[in-house]
Amino acid sequence: MPLLSYRDALNQALREEMRRDPAVFLMGEEVGVYQGAYKVSRGLLEEFGPERVVDTPITELGFAGIGVGAAMAGLRPVVEFMTWNFALLAIDQIVNSAAKMLYMSGGQVPIPIVFRGPGGAALQLAAQHSQSFEAWYANVPGLKVVMPSNPADAKGLLKSAIRDNNPVVFIEGEMMYNTKGEVPDGEHVVPLGVADVKREGTDVTIVAHAKMVGLALKAAEEMAKDGISAEVVDPRTIRPLDVATIVASVRKTNRCVIVEEGWPFAGIGAQVVDDIQREAFDWLDAPVLRVTSADVPMPYNKGLEKLAKPDVPKIREAVHRVLYRGG
Amino acid sequence: MTPKTGTTTVARPATLPADDPATMRRLMRDMLLIRRFEEKCGESYALGKIGGFCHLYIGQEAVAVGTMAALRPDDLIMTSYRDHGQALARGMTPRAVMAELFGKAAGCSGGKGGSMHLFDASLGFLGGHAIVGGHIPLATGAAFAIKYQGGDAVSVVFFGEAAVNNGAFHESLNMAALWKLPCIYICENNRYGMGTALERASALYDVVQRACSYDMPAETVDGMDVLAVRDAVHRAALRGRERKTPTLLEIRTYRFMGHSMSDPIHGHYRTKDEVEQQKTRDPIHVFAEKLRADGMLDDTAWQAMEAEIADEVGDALHFADEAPDPDASTLTTDVYREP
Structure with a gap:
């Protein structure tokens, strides 16, 4: 290809x-x-x-x-x-x-x-x-x-x-x-409303979209070295949201972290948490955690900007927390 | 600063239909239908049969009727939330419109639109829209599509004089003039944006002068004279069809009722005397007098027309009253078009 x-x-x-x-x-x-x-x-x-x-x-x-x-x-x-x-x-x-x-x-x-x-x-x-x-x-x-x-x-x-x-x-x-x-040549059509499991895993589900998928995959790769098997689900379409694929993954891994680049309040992750608590409540072994941008307008300063945005260490930390692992 | 085209400099086109008695009586009838329909809307609103906001067209009938008389079936029309008059003038049935106002399934928008969102795509009537000025770009886009597809229809949009202070108006006129789009911008200047007089909201008194900013042909038209409106729209339509040139028409009219049904007729923003004085220009009265003077209308014909219209509006009310509400299952239909 x-x-x-x-x-x-x-x-x-x-x-x-x-x-x-x-x-x-x-x-x-x-x-x-x-x-x-x-x-x-x-x-x-x-x-x-x-x-x-x-x-x-x-x-x-x-x-x-x-x-x-x-x-x-x-x-x-x-x-x-x-x-x-x-x-x-x-x-x-x-x-x-x-x-x-x-x-x-x-x-x-x-x-x-x-x-x-x-x-x-x-x-x-x-x-x-x-x-x-x-x-x-x-x-x-x-x-x-x-x-x-x-x-x-x-x-x-x-x-x-x-x-x-x-x-x-x-x-x-x-x-x-x-x-x-x-990228496939010619007629390559991805239907709207269908999520894609970008990496399979068994210990935790990371739901991430857009640029956050890359961060989630990188975090998953790093964590694999520590024996953590993370599944990365990319909804691809935010609306309509493929809840079934997300829920199926969470029912398998029993833990979930949601990563998005937007602000936390009433963000996409809040919607996903709502779907998960209704559809997979009995399968959860830990509260669902979210990694988002900080609840501030984006600062200019490079150091402050880095603090404001989701990154691999923040995703790893959230995964460790839902797995109740230290460090 | 004068617009490119003034009323006095443009000859009446030879392509206009003859002012034969049948055509004249038709214009008369169309205006009277709107008047009587709107009066019944007012009553039905008071009875609680019509909900939400309800903006009546009484006083402005010559604008919608004159405009539609100059258009073709394939032209596209959009308007603001004060849309009952345009809908009827375009040929939507009183039944379909009244049923929509009553929120019934048989309404032109299935009971989902109401007073401010009348639609009949089969007549090229692409809606009442309820954000002031927001539909002006939409009509400009329809004109873009007409030109893109190589047609010679025109897109026509009605809006009030208060909308010309809105960015959507200026952005639209700029692109329509820049790209030569066949759009006719009809400003129904009824003097008041809700309760704010034109001169309290606009640095320019003459809306027509706004066209100068975009090097666009424009005319000021007496909106109480249905033939003047028809002729001006006809000229604009020719410019649009033949030269893909947009036009701004400032059509000066007056609203005899309050802004909406929740608004008194004159309130604090205008005097009773002013309203009464304007009523001497009543477009229906003025045109009826003209037809009488020209020997095209007499008492018998007038009474017959009134009786016929009373029946038609009565039938629409009865139909709307009896029509079933939309089925609960329609709550979630038409959110997305599938596939």
Whole structure:
């Protein structure tokens, strides 16, 4: 299988879907002439022209709404936010327009649209450019929320998102665009709502999504040397959440740690804990613990930033606690 | 600072339908239907049969009726939450609209939308939307789709004058002008955003001048004159169809009722005298007088029209009353479209 970067896997998905369906178009800031702020759309303007690769002014509310309106009139827009931080300006269109249109129209007006772009913490970008919004969008009925953790999933999930007849919030890892991995050529579609067990284990389940999957795998690898067998479950889609796969893993390992890059209060992990306590209560041998970012805006200082973010030692510590092991 | 196109400089297009008596009476009837329908909505709201917010269109009928008369069946329409008039003018049945207001399964949105979210996709009526200004980008996107697909339809969006201070309005007009999208922006200037007069909210009094910022054709239109509205929208539609040029229309109208059913008719923000004075411009009265003067309407025809409409609205009320509520199982349908 070819080795591709996360960035190029996304590019491949966009290119293949735009070739497959003329109703698919890409719109956003710097997606065309500039070739994408993170080069995800490299070469698409040259292949598909300015009608289908549309550079917008810096006007998130406006172009997000234009995307939703285009979907109402039969197109399948892919709206790129340069980062999800800027999408707050457009959240009215995502929540009040895209998510609710089908319902409030009594099923008449579906919104097949993908809102995509990088999210999560980056490096020393401080409070306004380093944050995770999946918990916000996952709270909204009518939206799907997808967060790929590797290049193959990035391609397969984006293809599914573009083909889906609902609004999909597709959050890419700002720090993962250069990550390389094997990506199947051509028709590689990963269904939404299906988790993936990234590493099998028997002692503890680590539920992690997006960039946190890499940390969880690294922690699992290190802990294997200490005789701890950790299973890593990547939900891949936050909404709809594949509760069955998570619960099956917890029923097997009897212990669980949930890792996310967002804030702790009302985070994704809180939802997963709720599902686990209802579906696997009798199987638990320890309270479920969560590793999250600190409950603060992201600081600029490198040392403070490191303290704020989840990392391998924090995951190991949580695993040790659910295993009641010292050190 | 003047807009590119003024009312006085544009000739009446030859493509407009002739002002024959049947067409004129149809416009009259469409306006009267909205008036009588809305009066019954007010009564039904007071009786508790309509819930939530309910914004009546009384006084503004010429805007919706004049606009729809200039459009084609394949044009796309979006509007704000004050949407009963546009829905009826576009051809949605009083039954479907009233049943929706009553929250019934037979309503145009299955009882899930209510007063502020009337939809009939088969008529290109893509909703009442309830966030001020939030639907202006949506209509701009529909215009984008029309152009993308190579069609010559237009997208039409209604909003109040209070929405023009909103970022969604400016962002939309900028992109529509920049990309040459066939969108007609209809500002129904009824003077008040809820209880705030235009001059207390906007640095510019003339909404039409907003178009100058985007080098967009614009006109000020007398919203109490159904033919003036129709002709202006027709001109805008031609620009959209033939040249993919957007237009901003400031249509000056007046709301005879409160902002919503929970609002008194004049309240603290306007005087009773002002409302009474505006009622002398009642678009239905003005047009009826014109038709009488032109010999297209007499007492007999008027009474017949009133009787027919009373029957139609009465039938809609009866239908909505008798119609079943949505089944409990529909609570969770239409959240996602599957597959």
